[in-house]
Amino acid sequence: xxxxxxxxxxxxDIKRFVVEAPLIARKRKPGQFVIVRVRExxxxxxxTIVDGSPETGFITLMVQGIGKTTKTMNQLEAxxxxxxxxxxxxxxxxxxxxxxxxxxxxxxxxxxxxxxAKALKEAGNYVITIIGARTKELVIAESEMRTVCDEVIxxxxxxxxxxxxxxxxxxxxxxQSGRKPDFVLAVGPLPMMxxxxxMTRPYQIRTEVSLNxxxxxxxxxCGGCRANIGGKTQFVCxxxxxxDAHQVDFDQIAKRQKQFNAQEKISLDRFTQENHxxxxxxFINQPEKQ
Amino acid sequence: xxxxxILTKKNRMAIPxxxxxxxxxxxxxRNFNEVNLGLDEETAVLEANRCLDCPRPTCIDGCPVRxxxxxxxxxxxxxxxxxxxxxxxxxxLLPLVCGRVCPQEEQCEKTCVLRGKFQxxxxxxxxxxxxxxxxxxxxxxxxxxxxxxxxxxxxxxxxPSGLACASDLIQWGxxxxxxxxxxxxGGVLVYGIPEFRxxxxxxxxxxxxxxxxxxxxxxxxxxxxxxxxxxxxxxxxFDAVYLCVGAGLPWFMNIPGESLMGVYSANxxxxxxxxxxxxxxxxxxxxxxxxxxxxxxxGGNTAMDAVRTSMRLGAETATIVYRRSEVEMPARxxxxxHAKEEGIVFRMLTNPVEFISDENGWVKSxxxxxxxxxxxxxxxxxxPIAIPGSEFDxxxxxxxxxxxxxxxxxISQTTPDLKCNKWGNILVNGAEGRTSKRGIxxxxxxxxxxxxxxxxxxxxxxxxxxxxxFIKTGAWNESAPTALPTP
Numbered sequence: 066x067x068x069x070x071x072x073x074x075x076x077x078d079i080k081r082f083v084v085e086a087p088l089i090a091r092k093r094k095p096g097q098f099v100i101v102r103v104r105e106x107x108x109x110x111x112x113t114i115v116d117g118s119p120e121t122g123f124i125t126l127m128v129q130g131i132g133k134t135t136k137t138m139n140q141l142e143a144x145x146x147x148x149x150x151x152x153x154x155x156x157x158x159x160x161x162x163x164x165x166x167x168x169x170x171x172x173x174x175x176x177x178x179x180x181x182a183k184a185l186k187e188a189g190n191y192v193i194t195i196i197g198a199r200t201k202e203l204v205i206a207e208s209e210m211r212t213v214c215d216e217v218i219x220x221x222x223x224x225x226x227x228x229x230x231x232x233x234x235x236x237x238x239x240x241q242s243g244r245k246p247d248f249v250l251a252v253g254p255l256p257m258m259x260x261x262x263x264m265t266r267p268y269q270i271r272t273e274v275s276l277n278x279x280x281x282x283x284x285x286x287c288g289g290c291r292a293n294i295g296g297k298t299q300f301v302c303x304x305x306x307x308x309d310a311h312q313v314d315f316d317q318i319a320k321r322q323k324q325f326n327a328q329e330k331i332s333l334d335r336f337t338q339e340n341h342x343x344x345x346x347x348f349i350n351q352p353e354k355q
Numbered sequence: 356x357x358x359x360x361i362l363t364k365k366n367r368m369a370i371p372x373x374x375x376x377x378x379x380x381x382x383x384x385r386n387f388n389e390v391n392l393g394l395d396e397e398t399a400v401l402e403a404n405r406c407l408d409c410p411r412p413t414c415i416d417g418c419p420v421r422x423x424x425x426x427x428x429x430x431x432x433x434x435x436x437x438x439x440x441x442x443x444x445x446x447x448l449l450p451l452v453c454g455r456v457c458p459q460e461e462q463c464e465k466t467c468v469l470r471g472k473f474q475x476x477x478x479x480x481x482x483x484x485x486x487x488x489x490x491x492x493x494x495x496x497x498x499x500x501x502x503x504x505x506x507x508x509x510x511x512x513x514x515p516s517g518l519a520c521a522s523d524l525i526q527w528g529x530x531x532x533x534x535x536x537x538x539x540x541g542g543v544l545v546y547g548i549p550e551f552r553x554x555x556x557x558x559x560x561x562x563x564x565x566x567x568x569x570x571x572x573x574x575x576x577x578x579x580x581x582x583x584x585x586x587x588x589x590x591x592x593f594d595a596v597y598l599c600v601g602a603g604l605p606w607f608m609n610i611p612g613e614s615l616m617g618v619y620s621a622n623x624x625x626x627x628x629x630x631x632x633x634x635x636x637x638x639x640x641x642x643x644x645x646x647x648x649x650x651x652x653x654g655g656n657t658a659m660d661a662v663r664t665s666m667r668l669g670a671e672t673a674t675i676v677y678r679r680s681e682v683e684m685p686a687r688x689x690x691x692x693h694a695k696e697e698g699i700v701f702r703m704l705t706n707p708v709e710f711i712s713d714e715n716g717w718v719k720s721x722x723x724x725x726x727x728x729x730x731x732x733x734x735x736x737x738x739p740i741a742i743p744g745s746e747f748d749x750x751x752x753x754x755x756x757x758x759x760x761x762x763x764x765x766i767s768q769t770t771p772d773l774k775c776n777k778w779g780n781i782l783v784n785g786a787e788g789r790t791s792k793r794g795i796x797x798x799x800x801x802x803x804x805x806x807x808x809x810x811x812x813x814x815x816x817x818x819x820x821x822x823x824x825f826i827k828t829g830a831w832n833e834s835a836p837t838a839l840p841t842p
Contacts, residue, residue: 088581102538106632108640109538134640149538151575281631281641284536284577285763286546286603287623291614298607298614303764317614320716324616328642335637 067150070123071143076203078130079173080139081115087122089114089152095180096158096275096307099126100283102149103138110134111280111302113177114153124150127176127205133332140340154283155306158184163248163271166190167239168214169232169261171197171253175206177275178252183213190248191215193239197232197257201225233260246270251310255319262310272310276301276318279325293317362404372474373402377693384666384697387550387634391455391483396436399484403431406476409468414478417466419813420519422446424463424478431481440489443482444498448522448565449515449812451490451557454483456548457809458687490560497568501528506826509534509593511578511766514542515808516599516799518561519815520822521570527823532571532593534578539630542601544808546630547622549660551667555629579769588794595794595822598781599815602760602800608652612710613756617644617718621657621757628664646753649673650721652707653757654684655805659694661755666697670753673699678706678726678739702749704728706741710754720748760805780804784832788818793831796822 070083089099093114100109116125130136141147158181166185170178175196186192193216198204200223211217218235219227228235232253239246249272251261258274265272278290278301290301295312299305376392377383383390394402406428414424422443430439443450459465459479467475508524510517513535521531539545541558566572578584578600587593605620607613619627624643627633631641649665651658654677666673675694677684680703684691695701704726713719725745728737762779774782774791781790781797788796798814800806825831 088576092581106635106639108631149575151536151538151577151581153580154577281623281626282537282546284603284765286605287626288605288607288620289623291607293614298609317716320616321614324644325642328636331637332640332642 066146066148069141069143069145069147072141072145074139075127076205078139079203079205080128080130081176082126082128082138082141083123084126084147084150085122086117086124086150086152087119089150090117090122090124091119093117093124093153094157095160095184097153097155098283098306099124099150099152100154100280101126101138101147103134103141104148107137107148108134109149109281109283111154111277111283111306113173113275113277113306114180115176116180125176127173129173132329133336136333136336151283154302156304158250158273158307160184160188162189164190165244165246166192166248166250167236167246168192168194169197169236169249169251169253169257170194171232171257172203173205174253174275175204175210178250179206179209179213181250181252182210185248186213186215193218193246195220195232195235196227197221197235197253198226199223231260232257233264236261236264240264240268249273249310250275250307255315255322258310258313259315262313262315266311273307274310274313275307276305276313278302278306278318279322292321364407367405367407368469368473370401370405372405372477373398373480375477375480380693380696380698383551384663385669387667389554390551390693393487394480394484396434396488399431399436399481400434402477403428403481405469406432407468413466413468414463414476417463418446419462419809420447420816422463422482427485428476428478428481431485436485436488437493439485440493441496443485447519447812448498449518449561450482450486451561452515452544452553453809453812454479454481454486455553455557456544456807457482458807460688462809490557495564495567497564498526500526500568503530504528505530506595507532507591507593508822508826509578509587509591509596510599511584511596512536512542512599512601512799512801513540513562513572514599514601514799514811515544516601516811516815516818517542517597518565519812520597520599520798520819521565521815522568523816523819524822525565525568525570527819529823529826530571531569532573534576535572535574536577537630538574540572540574546626547657547660549625549629549664551663552660577765579765584766584770584773584792584795594826595796597788597815597818597822598766598790598795598797598801599799599811599818600763600766600801601811602805603763604761604779605756606759606761607756608707608758610707610709612712612718615710615712615718616716617646617752618710618754618756619644621651621653621661621755622760624661624755625657625664628668634664634668643668644753646670646751647672648749648751649753649755650676650749650751651755651757652676653759654679654686655757655759656686656690657759658755658757659686659690661757662699663694663697665753665755666699674749674751675699675701676705676707676721676723676749677701677703679736680704680728683736704739706739708746711748718751718754721751721754722746722748760800762801762804766801778804786814786817787821788814789821789825789832794825796825 464475633643799811
């Protein structure tokens, strides 16, 4: 049982949790993840470790409520407990001085990239980060990112904040400006990571992506997270989660991500039903007027 | 004793081997309740009376932990069931488990003098009977535990090997902590072996008994990641470490289509169902794909567990595909027999060459090739050879690959001075279980490769002896470990 120290929504459906996990806080490195089980009979899901401090013994996790498990987790508040937290898992991000490093991130991926961007900066890189979001209120971790990066570019699909458009367009502008990045990291939705990989391929820029597969144990035992990397089967949990983007078979991963869609819908419907508050309730419960 | 009239050898040999009462196949193939119901008292006594109580018993030689078999069976004939349970526990602390999952026909019952024409005494069923009896009627009487010697031993992995090692060391006065990566204890007994063969309640009972006598259990702790082995020794002050992390890295066949949706490793399929209780979905959150036509590839106990699980989840047809013939199957005879009774189809001398996709990326069939048996290979079994041009397709929307496990690299990756062979198995110094690293011992599947529950338990008990000797004497033979212990 791990105690939640603080829990706050930082954007619609995106909640930041600070959780007590002293051993993980001491060991974790940028790019690693934990497996979390919210409650008894719950699923085991991987969550990237966004931050951690050996002094406090706390780690930070960012949860986007999409399915039943993440929505259940997002109902938890400070003082509640998460049933199981195990880690740190996966290989840490390889950090070195490349020169110009571009981090491209979308959604909660932005929070996940933050510790990596920081480490890249500390290693002596010139770090440019491109943050993408659908709309203004979904842009997260921008101010933290500005403190660790040399440049931060924000794009929103609807143009409500930053540049209107996609992260790919921002990266394309950099590539066409003649300023060739030495390293690109992309963390976010699969179509975005695939698009970035295709974009840097002709330039032969070393590009890495962080894959987020369906996992159970997270230690290499089940093989559920397997992905085709350069024609070879690799396990995201122990061989990754970061891989050479130009070797990844994104289409296969996209299919495998959907394999439980039907069951996920059943779970989510049940969750919605159980958490439905009847709009008539305030009226029904009112004492009858005399 | 009044209850046991003097029986002559001839009388005893005239008693037929007693049958295990089971759930009817038509009913059990759709539920997860235990298949074998257990012997009742009268049947157990009758079966026990078949034992000739040989002056020089050969059955004990067949048991990896050398249970005093004739002694406990004699106590059953005298209706001293609790005494019989105690007698078994002198050598095996987990009879509830072993009485259910040991391959007795390859061990104690194989060396019983009655084997063959008269059929061996059902030693396994009797072991299970007394263990069940004790759980039902006996109060848990803790074994005698020596006063604490304040020496700390870490056991990495809570599977059968770890539990067996812990049970010895705790009784000898050690301070024992078991570290488990998952959220439940029992290793393969909880994630691998299904409820219908080994109810989880039984495992929890065994783990609780170990807790009662002082074994500390730590869940969600990955040695190598959460703390390294060196940190356990230097920072946490452990005097010795026993590594029994199991095999646990599933092999795939490296054929096209292996990552299609609907294709699972046996580890994933069984872990979803057993550990995560996917058979209770959506009451439990972890989903599983229910196949109409399930195919399980492999011939071991894990394959039998997977195929019978797919039937219980609701498959219309469930098929075993195996590249050799039935006699070469490593699965227990009882499991094969049960599977057949439940309507499992067996396609022997058949080997998959490709998994074929439908238009949405789901597996729709398995392309197989027919095999024939050639000369014996290194395992002594006749080598299967593909018959060119004999390919054919079998419809399948659920495929489970159950062809075995390699070794998990987490420990070796994070402990560079621990010597392993090229397959990642930890090298040890014979049965002593000493590794290349001082104070570190290893045993079970991570050393031997995939084997059985009882062999892993035997290795755990051997390791307990060496750990005891090492801590008492401080002596460490530095000669490089080379050989794997022979099972």
